[in-house]
Amino acid sequence: MLYDEAIKLLTNKGNFYIDLGLERISKVLDLFNNPQDKLKYIHVAGTNGKGSVCSILASILQEAGYKTGLYTSPHIWEYTERIKINGNDIPKEEFSQLIYEVTTKINENKIHLTEFEILTVVMFLYFQKNNVDIVVLETGLGGRLDATNVIKNNLCSIITQIDLDHTDRLGKTKDEIAYEKAGIIKKNCPVITSMGYEAIRDKADEENSMFILATPFVNPIFIEALSLKGMHQIENLALAVNAINYLFKDISDETIIEGLKKVKNPCRFQYIPEKNLIIDASHNPNGIKALRENLDYYFPNDKRRFIFGCLNTKDYEKMMSILFKEDDEVFINEFDYPNACTYDELKVKCPISVKKYNHCLNLDFDKLTIICGSFYMIGNMKELKNFL
Numbered sequence: 001m002l003y004d005e006a007i008k009l010l011t012n013k014g015n016f017y018i019d020l021g022l023e024r025i026s027k028v029l030d031l032f033n034n035p036q037d038k039l040k041y042i043h044v045a046g047t048n049g050k051g052s053v054c055s056i057l058a059s060i061l062q063e064a065g066y067k068t069g070l071y072t073s074p075h076i077w078e079y080t081e082r083i084k085i086n087g088n089d090i091p092k093e094e095f096s097q098l099i100y101e102v103t104t105k106i107n108e109n110k111i112h113l114t115e116f117e118i119l120t121v122v123m124f125l126y127f128q129k130n131n132v133d134i135v136v137l138e139t140g141l142g143g144r145l146d147a148t149n150v151i152k153n154n155l156c157s158i159i160t161q162i163d164l165d166h167t168d169r170l171g172k173t174k175d176e177i178a179y180e181k182a183g184i185i186k187k188n189c190p191v192i193t194s195m196g197y198e199a200i201r202d203k204a205d206e207e208n209s210m211f212i213l214a215t216p217f218v219n220p221i222f223i224e225a226l227s228l229k230g231m232h233q234i235e236n237l238a239l240a241v242n243a244i245n246y247l248f249k250d251i252s253d254e255t256i257i258e259g260l261k262k263v264k265n266p267c268r269f270q271y272i273p274e275k276n277l278i279i280d281a282s283h284n285p286n287g288i289k290a291l292r293e294n295l296d297y298y299f300p301n302d303k304r305r306f307i308f309g310c311l312n313t314k315d316y317e318k319m320m321s322i323l324f325k326e327d328d329e330v331f332i333n334e335f336d337y338p339n340a341c342t343y344d345e346l347k348v349k350c351p352i353s354v355k356k357y358n359h360c361l362n363l364d365f366d367k368l369t370i371i372c373g374s375f376y377m378i379g380n381m382k383e384l385k386n387f388l
Contacts (some may be wrong), residue, residue, distance in 0.1 A: 098122040237260075
């Protein structure tokens with residue numbers, strides 16, 4: 001099967017929805033002899049930072065000689081970016097074949113999976129077939145009922161920053177959301193977190209899981225080595241280093257440092273100096289707050305131009321009120337994606353005057369340009385590929 005045909009199968013309109021639960025994917029995995037049960041995992045949930053924590057862990061483990069699988073979402077340009085072994089995307093040919101096998105199997109058995117569930121089955125099959133040593137596994141949405149939570153052989157769980165996001169599905173308060181994230185904690189497996197929510201502590205007690213509260217204090221040589229920039233990354237780094245130190249006593253500080261130098265997680269406060277351009281896929285108020293703090297810290301005196309777009313499922317009014325100053329130049333990117341905000345929706349809620357983005361990047365190098373608001377918007381900006 002050709003890659004384009006596989007993508008059409010995957011993105012069929014009937015697959016694009018969210019339906020949390022483990023029953024359907026468990027039935028399908030059983031038809032494939034449960035590849036997920038043959039692998040070991042570090043499972044990561046949270047509202048913000050989980051992609052960075054996963055990328056840091058995977059880079060250190062690869063540097064230490066482990067054959068490391070990495071599953072993250074969403075992607076920027078291609079679906080194959082979500083599934084990696086030792087930093088390499090799954091080949092399009094293999095991806096296409098697995099998509100065909102999974103969609104054929106679910107159609108034959110009349111089991112309907114969502115797009116994310118199909119990808120998750122493909123990931124388990126690919127990693128099991130290639131005998132990876134450890135899978136660094138990022139949840140898609142929540143934790144307790146997320147498709148990734150079918151796993152059993154969990155080395156540890158990590159829970160990153162929790163904030164109000166997806167409140168229609170995960171709960172209206174941070175405590176309710178913490179309860180959903182805590183659902184990834186497994187019996188007799190440690191949980192490492194930077195937040196001491198009662199729901200996380202209670203779940204750890206229930207599962208006889210060691211509760212480890214990671215403080216945001218990290219050896220300065222690790223901070224200096226980390227290729228990802230931004231003050232918020234220190235907390236993510238602390239979570240990852242705590243997990244490595246607890247689980248892998250044989251991994252030296254020197255190996256950790258070399259791994260940190262090689263971490264790749266594009267479009268997270270990514271600065272392209274020759275273009276005076278920052279790309280940051282901050283997509284909720286907590287992420288936007290981190291972006292604003294980083295801009296004020298690293299570029300306090302720069303004039304700023306924003307290209308902003310987001311989904312209408314986010315608190316975009318709060319996001320814009322946090323991010324924009326009176327003298328900023330703001331362009332609204334009305335991009336093609338389900339639930340994407342229109343120019344008019346954002347304009348009426350923006351605290352300052354805005355212009356419509358015309359999909360042409362004419363950069364004035366004397367002004368710092370920041371592209372932010374949504375992974376999906378960045379992925380739609382094909383003109384960005386020339387700069388990355």
